[in-house]
Amino acid sequence: MSPAGIKEPGVNRGGAITLPPILGGGGEGRGGESPDFSDRLRRARLGLAVGITPVIMLFVSLTSAYIVRQGLPTLDENSNKYVHDWLPVRLPWLILLLNSSVLIVSSATMELARRDVTRESALAPVRLIPGISLGQERRFPWLWLTLILGIMFLLGQWMAWRELADGGFYLATSPSSSFVYLLTGMHALHLVGGVIALVYAAAITLARQPVESRRVVIDVTSWYWHFMALLWIYIFALLEFAR
Amino acid sequence: MATTAHVHAHAAPQGFIRKYIFSLDHKVIGLQYYFLALTAVFVGMFLSLLMRIHLIWPTAQLPLIGEIKPETYLSLLTMHGTIMVFFVLTTAPQGGFGNYFLPIQIGAPDMAFPVLNMLSFWTTFVAFLVLIAAFFVAGGAPLHGWTGYAPLSALSNSGPGEQLGADLWITSIALFCVASLMGALNFITTTLDLRAKGMTLMRLPLTVWAWFITAILGLLAFGVLLSAGILLLLDRNLGTSFYVPLVVVNGQLMGHKGGSPLLWQHLFWFFGHPEVYIAILPGMGVASQLLSTFSRKPIFGYRAMVYAIVAIGLLGFMVWGHHMFMSGMSPYSAFAFSLMTMSIGVPSAIKTFNWLGTLWGAKIRLHSPMLFAIGFVSLFVSGGLSGPFLAQPVLDIPLHDTYFVVGHFHLIMGVAAIFGIFGATYYWFPKMFGRMMDENLARIHFVITLVGTYAIFMPMHYLGMAGQTRRYSQFTEVAYQTKLLPLQTFMSYAAFITIGAQLIFLFNLFWSMWKGAKASDNPWEATTLEWTTATPPPHDNFGGLTPVVNHGPYEYNVPGVSKDYVMQTDPASAPAH
Numbered sequence: 001m002s003p004a005g006i007k008e009p010g011v012n013r014g015g016a017i018t019l020p021p022i023l024g025g026g027g028e029g030r031g032g033e034s035p036d037f038s039d040r041l042r043r044a045r046l047g048l049a050v051g052i053t054p055v056i057m058l059f060v061s062l063t064s065a066y067i068v069r070q071g072l073p074t075l076d077e078n079s080n081k082y083v084h085d086w087l088p089v090r091l092p093w094l095i096l097l098l099n100s101s102v103l104i105v106s107s108a109t110m111e112l113a114r115r116d117v118t119r120e121s122a123l124a125p126v127r128l129i130p131g132i133s134l135g136q137e138r139r140f141p142w143l144w145l146t147l148i149l150g151i152m153f154l155l156g157q158w159m160a161w162r163e164l165a166d167g168g169f170y171l172a173t174s175p176s177s178s179f180v181y182l183l184t185g186m187h188a189l190h191l192v193g194g195v196i197a198l199v200y201a202a203a204i205t206l207a208r209q210p211v212e213s214r215r216v217v218i219d220v221t222s223w224y225w226h227f228m229a230l231l232w233i234y235i236f237a238l239l240e241f242a243r
Numbered sequence: 244m245a246t247t248a249h250v251h252a253h254a255a256p257q258g259f260i261r262k263y264i265f266s267l268d269h270k271v272i273g274l275q276y277y278f279l280a281l282t283a284v285f286v287g288m289f290l291s292l293l294m295r296i297h298l299i300w301p302t303a304q305l306p307l308i309g310e311i312k313p314e315t316y317l318s319l320l321t322m323h324g325t326i327m328v329f330f331v332l333t334t335a336p337q338g339g340f341g342n343y344f345l346p347i348q349i350g351a352p353d354m355a356f357p358v359l360n361m362l363s364f365w366t367t368f369v370a371f372l373v374l375i376a377a378f379f380v381a382g383g384a385p386l387h388g389w390t391g392y393a394p395l396s397a398l399s400n401s402g403p404g405e406q407l408g409a410d411l412w413i414t415s416i417a418l419f420c421v422a423s424l425m426g427a428l429n430f431i432t433t434t435l436d437l438r439a440k441g442m443t444l445m446r447l448p449l450t451v452w453a454w455f456i457t458a459i460l461g462l463l464a465f466g467v468l469l470s471a472g473i474l475l476l477l478d479r480n481l482g483t484s485f486y487v488p489l490v491v492v493n494g495q496l497m498g499h500k501g502g503s504p505l506l507w508q509h510l511f512w513f514f515g516h517p518e519v520y521i522a523i524l525p526g527m528g529v530a531s532q533l534l535s536t537f538s539r540k541p542i543f544g545y546r547a548m549v550y551a552i553v554a555i556g557l558l559g560f561m562v563w564g565h566h567m568f569m570s571g572m573s574p575y576s577a578f579a580f581s582l583m584t585m586s587i588g589v590p591s592a593i594k595t596f597n598w599l600g601t602l603w604g605a606k607i608r609l610h611s612p613m614l615f616a617i618g619f620v621s622l623f624v625s626g627g628l629s630g631p632f633l634a635q636p637v638l639d640i641p642l643h644d645t646y647f648v649v650g651h652f653h654l655i656m657g658v659a660a661i662f663g664i665f666g667a668t669y670y671w672f673p674k675m676f677g678r679m680m681d682e683n684l685a686r687i688h689f690v691i692t693l694v695g696t697y698a699i700f701m702p703m704h705y706l707g708m709a710g711q712t713r714r715y716s717q718f719t720e721v722a723y724q725t726k727l728l729p730l731q732t733f734m735s736y737a738a739f740i741t742i743g744a745q746l747i748f749l750f751n752l753f754w755s756m757w758k759g760a761k762a763s764d765n766p767w768e769a770t771t772l773e774w775t776t777a778t779p780p781p782h783d784n785f786g787g788l789t790p791v792v793n794h795g796p797y798e799y800n801v802p803g804v805s806k807d808y809v810m811q812t813d814p815a816s817a818p819a820h
Binding site for chain 2: 047171186
């Protein structure tokens with residue numbers, strides 16, 4: 001429970017008014033190994049929700065720049081007139097469509113990895129009871145699959161950029177091509193962050209960290225990963241429909 | 244109770260490096276931020292000293308520096324502004340005091356994400372080094388002002404400082420954005436998730452409210468500045484044209500085409516205006532805390548104070564256009580921005596009214612922190628009153644880019660925020676270092692600083708009304724401007740004295756750290772949680788214990804209680820509210 005909900009203060013067991021009345025009961029896991037994982041999970045999720053906000057602000061500002069620039073006439077040096085110089089970029093949409101499906105599938109596998117580890121951590125206390133065995137289930141490596149799909153997406157984006165460049169659209173060719181590279185590039189950069197988080201999650205799985213601890217990492221990574229997929233769909237739609 | 248304990252997963256560090264350099268302890272990180280800001284403020288002040296010298300003796304030969312050229316003057320003002328806004332006004336009140344006291348005031352053993360907290364400080368530190376490095380590269384520091392308007396800032400041949408120096412400047416700002424975002428994330432999560440039992444939102448000290456709202460502003464604003472900076476770097480180095488239109492520099496047609504300089508202004512000021520509140524809100528929180536404590540009265544209208552902070556934060560995002568009345572914007576947008584800007588006067592007036600209401604009829608204890616808190620209110624009012632002038636397009640057009648603007652923002656954003664920092668320093672020094680600062684030196688420091696800053700910045704309003712423009716390096720050669728020179732000379736002398744007086748503060752700070760009188764745990768007889776714990780606080784703030792809060796933050800002279808203050812952790816049997 002969040003302390004925010006506490007309306008009735010608990011009974012104070014502290015000292016008199018003159019002494020700092022501090023509640024007793026120290027030694028709860030400070031530096032120890034028995035942290036309360038549900039609190040950690042809640043805090044990590046909250047931190048992620050807060051952390052996603054500036055990412056949204058970043059893309060909101062880039063979007064507004066994109067739309068404003070699109071409608072802006074510019075001075076042409078030859079005719080000395082204001083002209084609309086916005087060149088619609090032909091997106092390599094076949095590659096991008098393929099990439100999008102890879103990312104959406106990876107979002108699904110990530111969700112399966114998250115549900116797996118949630119179930120595993122819920123069962124963890126049961127396993128600790130002596131004499132109880134839940135059997136040795138083989139788990140499908142959803143996390144690894146997600147990682148591979150994520151890297152595939154990044155490689156696919158690279159191919160899309162190459163295709164754009166082959167079509168004569170470089171970063172500085174025209175304002176529209178600058179924005180295409182900028183938006184897709186910034187998304188890729190943020191996705192690399194997700195890939196690093198996945199590698200970390202995979203590494204602590206191999207290192208046999210406590211399942212609850214892995215759950216926190218995988219859970220937060222999965223929400224971030226879903227956000228990345230949504231963000232990509234948004235960027236793709238923006239570039240496709242507002243060009 | 245277990246809610247807070249395990250956050251403090253890291254044990255008390257042993258080695259020097261883990262304890263003082265790469266520390267995870269929010270208190271050490273807070274001090275690191277504070278001393279970074281202290282270094283930065285003296286660098287920034289030194290730059291302003293050079294500018295004040297140059298303005299009245301433009302051809303003076305300075306030892307080691309020589310004569311200050313006009314372009315050097317522009318570098319000085321750029322770096323002065325950047326250092327002061329980012330590395331002092333954003334760093335000290337939020338990163339410094341916020342880091343140190345927010346967790347203690349809400350009864351938490353540390354920030355929610357200690358590692359992120361450490362990264363945030365060290366990124367800020369690197370950002371500062373990168374910025375200072377701009378002085379030492381070919382071409383020197385940039386000259387585009389702290390607002391970095393494109394296309395001046397976007398072309399490397401637009402001036403001597405616009406080569407590598409400008410790239411370093413943008414890199415530094417971008418790093419600072421990332422660091423501030425990490426800090427804001429920590430502040431928000433900590434405030435929402437780590438409050439002690441009984442610490443409801445309406446029992447938070449107003450300092451915590453101010454830090455919390457400031458963090459939200461930072462979270463929403465710095466991402467936008469980051470994207471603006473990325474576009475600028477691309478324009479400068481990869482040939483894109485986000486900000487640069489078809490432009491001829493020194494008779495040479497540049498390769499750029501079709502960019503919009505206004506785009507930079509919109510993105511920059513969407514960050515820049517909230518940044519003003521990022522600088523001043525923590526000062527408001529500190530002023531509220533100090534006025535209540537030293538008046539021995541509850542803060543007048545606690546809820547109104549909270550709502551006013553929230554309202555100022557919210558409105559702060561809707562007024563960025565008032566920096567751009569001169570940009571040729573539609574009069575209808577100008578009217579909308581003007582109206583929104585004026586409406587900020589309402590929550591500001593509520594705050595001022597409540598501060599005065601707190602002082603009204605009180606048995607005031609005029610200790611040095613209180614002097615600075617009252618000074619804060621004075622400067623906030625004097626600086627704030629020129630705001631409505633600048634908020635109206637018809638008045639802003641003649642006053643834009645004159646000394647009137649410089650006077651306005653220095654009083655309200657610069658000096659008022661600095662008074663908040665001074666007040667906080669004198670108030671919390673005993674808790675941070677276990678000793679008291681010297682009261683007499685503090686009073687001398689206060690009097691000279693208050694009179695001195697008014698003497699520097701008040702005349703600027705007259706200069707502005709007389710039409711003297713800002714950012715001009717020399718007024719001595721223009722017949723009309725020379726008539727205003729005596730006033731500039733007066734301001735320079737006032738600046739020399741005020742800057743000199745800061746050495747008193749510096750001496751007092753360091754002398755008191757080792758030689759000051761020993762402080763008790765609660766020397767000011769204040770009520771918030773930091774005064775319930777030992778001085779200085781132990782590694783986990785409460786020595787393995789978890790405080791339980793039963794009272795609001797400002798219960799002074801509650802009827803029916805014999806003592807004149809009720810600590811937040813006192814038993815609930817003492818009458819509440």
